[in-house]
Amino acid sequence: xxxxxxxxxxxxxxxxxxxxxxxxxxxxxxxxxxxxxxxxxxxxxxxxxxxxxxxxxxxxxxxxxxxxxxxxxxxxxxxxxxxxxxxxxxxxxxxxxxxxxxxxxxxxxxxxxxxxxxxxxxxxxxxxxxxxxxxxxxxxxxxxxxxxxxxxxxxxxxxxxxxxxxxxxxxxxxxxxxxxxxxxxxxxxxxxxxxxxxxxxxxxxxxxxxxxxxxxxxxxxxxxxxxxxxxxxxxxxxxxxxxxxxxxxxxxxxxxxxxxxxxxxxxxxxxxxxxxxxxxxxxxxxxxxxxxxxxxxxxxxxxxxxxxxxxxxxxxxxxxxxxxxxxxxxxxxxxxxxxxxxxxxxxxxxxxxxxxxxxxxxxxxxxxxxxxxxxxxxxxxxxxxxxxxxxxxxxxxxxxxxx
Numbered sequence: 001x002x003x004x005x006x007x008x009x010x011x012x013x014x015x016x017x018x019x020x021x022x023x024x025x026x027x028x029x030x031x032x033x034x035x036x037x038x039x040x041x042x043x044x045x046x047x048x049x050x051x052x053x054x055x056x057x058x059x060x061x062x063x064x065x066x067x068x069x070x071x072x073x074x075x076x077x078x079x080x081x082x083x084x085x086x087x088x089x090x091x092x093x094x095x096x097x098x099x100x101x102x103x104x105x106x107x108x109x110x111x112x113x114x115x116x117x118x119x120x121x122x123x124x125x126x127x128x129x130x131x132x133x134x135x136x137x138x139x140x141x142x143x144x145x146x147x148x149x150x151x152x153x154x155x156x157x158x159x160x161x162x163x164x165x166x167x168x169x170x171x172x173x174x175x176x177x178x179x180x181x182x183x184x185x186x187x188x189x190x191x192x193x194x195x196x197x198x199x200x201x202x203x204x205x206x207x208x209x210x211x212x213x214x215x216x217x218x219x220x221x222x223x224x225x226x227x228x229x230x231x232x233x234x235x236x237x238x239x240x241x242x243x244x245x246x247x248x249x250x251x252x253x254x255x256x257x258x259x260x261x262x263x264x265x266x267x268x269x270x271x272x273x274x275x276x277x278x279x280x281x282x283x284x285x286x287x288x289x290x291x292x293x294x295x296x297x298x299x300x301x302x303x304x305x306x307x308x309x310x311x312x313x314x315x316x317x318x319x320x321x322x323x324x325x326x327x328x329x330x331x332x333x334x335x336x337x338x339x340x341x342x343x344x345x346x347x348x349x350x351x352x353x354x355x356x357x358x359x360x361x362x363x364x365x366x367x368x369x370x371x372x373x374x375x376x377x378x379x380x381x382x383x384x385x386x387x388x389x390x391x392x393x394x395x396x397x398x399x400x401x402x403x
């Protein structure tokens with residue numbers, strides 16, 4: 001089958017969606033399908049297009065046998081919502097050129113958000129005479145409304161209408177979590193028309209490793225008990241709780257918080273760390289996927305955080321799976337689906353959101369109980385190997401597509 005993947009976000013960008021879509025592309029090709037990707041020039045989350053992609057409207061690449069067609073996008077650094085709309089719509093229109101250059105297709109897979117890519121999906125479906133699957137990685141605009149990021153009632157009403165339109169036109173919907181599945185069902189979509197494409201992990205890349213002494217020395221972290229957060233730093237992640245816990249633990253000289261990644265909230269988080277003069281916190285830029293395991297090798301405890309809001313109940317952060325696979329215990333600060341996965345795995349400790357005192361106490365408790373930490377790490381690794389390897393996820397997804 002000839003499959004077109006339409007997504008604003010793709011490698012070499014770093015992030016959960018980019019990893020999931022890359023693994024999906026590779027998995028579909030491994031199953032014998034011809035995969036073409038139409039995507040934007042890399043720019044997320046920094047809002048900067050790399051030099052090798054600048055000054056172009058269209059570029060064709062090949063990545064491990066997968067044809068990748070890139071089209072122009074208006075890059076936006078962290079800014080107002082209206083600027084992000086300009087970023088979204090620039091790709092909505094430019095991607096049509098990539099679609100026209102993609103050749104005949106039998107099926108189109110569309111990644112949302114951004115929601116507005118649904119316009120392109122409908123036009124692409126007509127141009128290619130191929131049905132589309134709308135893959136929902138976030139219930140939008142609901143999540144933005146609950147977080148207070150979108151407040152204009154007219155815009156919200158318009159987006160809700162568009163959401164229903166794009167869902168109705170799709171052959172099937174696909175969801176990234178069971179919470180999103182339930183949210184889609186609540187909009188009147190029958191369960192038989194919803195596939196499940198959860199985040200997973202490459203269990204060969206993310207595995208227990210010897211400590212990377214070279215990296216440890218380059219960062220000046222010899223002898224430190226490292227709390228590692230590796231992922232996006234957005235508003236919904238509520239990483240302020242980690243900084244507040246770091247302030248509480250400041251007198252524990254060997255405890256160090258290493259925060260690897262980027263996102264809309266990173267400047268604010270860095271400002272907080274500077275104002276509190278936190279010597280036990282360091283921010284590291286987003287790293288290529290193949291480099292991240294080096295940072296996990298330094299970690300004593302992995303950390304995943306979410307702010308308290310209703311839709312977090314259906315969120316399963318992608319960082320949970322490499323965190324469990326890499327051989328360290330995980331502290332999950334949050335509620336809902338992600339918390340249930342961590343509990344079921346036996347690979348970590350679940351804490352209520354926005355409670356830095358409890359987080360600090362739990363870090364100290366785990367630090368003082370290395371045998372318990374080893375037990376958590378072993379259980380977590382076994383759980384993800386059996387349940388969340390990418391090969392198994394994609395085979396199940398394809399089977400659902402045929403039903």
